[in-house]
Amino acid sequence: QVQLVESGGGVVQPGKSVRLSCVASGFTFRAFAMHWVRQAPGKGLEWVGYIWYDGYNKYYADSVRGRFTMSRDNSKNTLYLFMKDLKPEDTAVYYCAKDAVGEGPDYLEYWGQGTLVTASS
Amino acid sequence: SYDLTQPPSVSVSPGQTARITCAGDKLGDKSVSWFQQKPGQSPVLVIYRGIKRPSGIPERFSGSNSGNTATLTISGAQAMDEADYYCQAWDSFSAAVFGGGTKLTVL
Numbered sequence: 001q002v003q004l005v006e007s008g009g010g011v012v013q014p015g016k017s018v019r020l021s022c023v024a025s026g027f028t029f030r031a032f033a034m035h036w037v038r039q040a041p042g043k044g045l046e047w048v049g050y051i052w053y054d055g056y057n058k059y060y061a062d063s064v065r066g067r068f069t070m071s072r073d074n075s076k077n078t079l080y081l082f083m084k085d086l087k088p089e090d091t092a093v094y095y096c097a098k099d100a101v102g103e104g105p106d107y108l109e110y111w112g113q114g115t116l117v118t119a120s121s
Numbered sequence: 122s123y124d125l126t127q128p129p130s131v132s133v134s135p136g137q138t139a140r141i142t143c144a145g146d147k148l149g150d151k152s153v154s155w156f157q158q159k160p161g162q163s164p165v166l167v168i169y170r171g172i173k174r175p176s177g178i179p180e181r182f183s184g185s186n187s188g189n190t191a192t193l194t195i196s197g198a199q200a201m202d203e204a205d206y207y208c209q210a211w212d213s214f215s216a217a218v219f220g221g222g223t224k225l226t227v228l
Contacts, residue, residue, distance in 0.1 A: 044220075045209075045219040047216060047217035061216060105215055105217065106152070107170065111163040
């Protein structure tokens with residue numbers, strides 16, 4: 001069965017950086033686009049961005065473009081989100097999600113359990 | 122920017138039909154997904170491409186999408202269906218847009 005396991009969250013000082021990881025199993029990772037979605041405490045879902053199956057194209061939300069960078073290592077079945085210059089408003093649970101197709105976007109078929117990032121001094 | 126509008130809350134009695142709407146400009150021309158999120162859990166896809174139901178999702182969940190409104194219908198709502206529901210579509214720049222979410226209460 002499809003499994004997506006995020007890690008790397010924690011308390012990070014504003015202005016600092018952190019890298020999240022999402023390890024995938026149960027499907028051919030290298031064949032599918034992947035997304036990051038976040039959810040601030042008590043708030044709704046906010047899309048962060050997505051990356052094609054081969055990492056060639058990436059799309060970001062306006063709110064994170066220039067500060068966040070997605071990448072993937074298909075040999076390790078792992079998706080990454082590098083977040084720099086963190087702001088308090090970046091505090092959220094970060095989910096990775098699998099798209100149904102390789103180049104996307106189509107639909108977010110499966111989601112991980114999420115990892116909490118808290119940007120606070 | 123593209124916006125999707127959902128009612129903050131919907132309430133029904135067990136066994137009744139719950140309808141959750143999602144409004145957006147020419148939304149009927151877009152592919153809409155619906156996600157269910159229970160407290161403390163990750164979102165789960167319940168409807169994709171407007172009307173399709175993933176395997177494992179009960180038949181009581183259905184979707185429609187026309188004009189400026191997409192609708193998630195839960196026929197014969199059960200207590201286990203209590204959750205937040207989010208609609209989602211793609212804007213013209215391949216960015217995902219989520220509605221604000223609707224809290225469904227079944228009691």
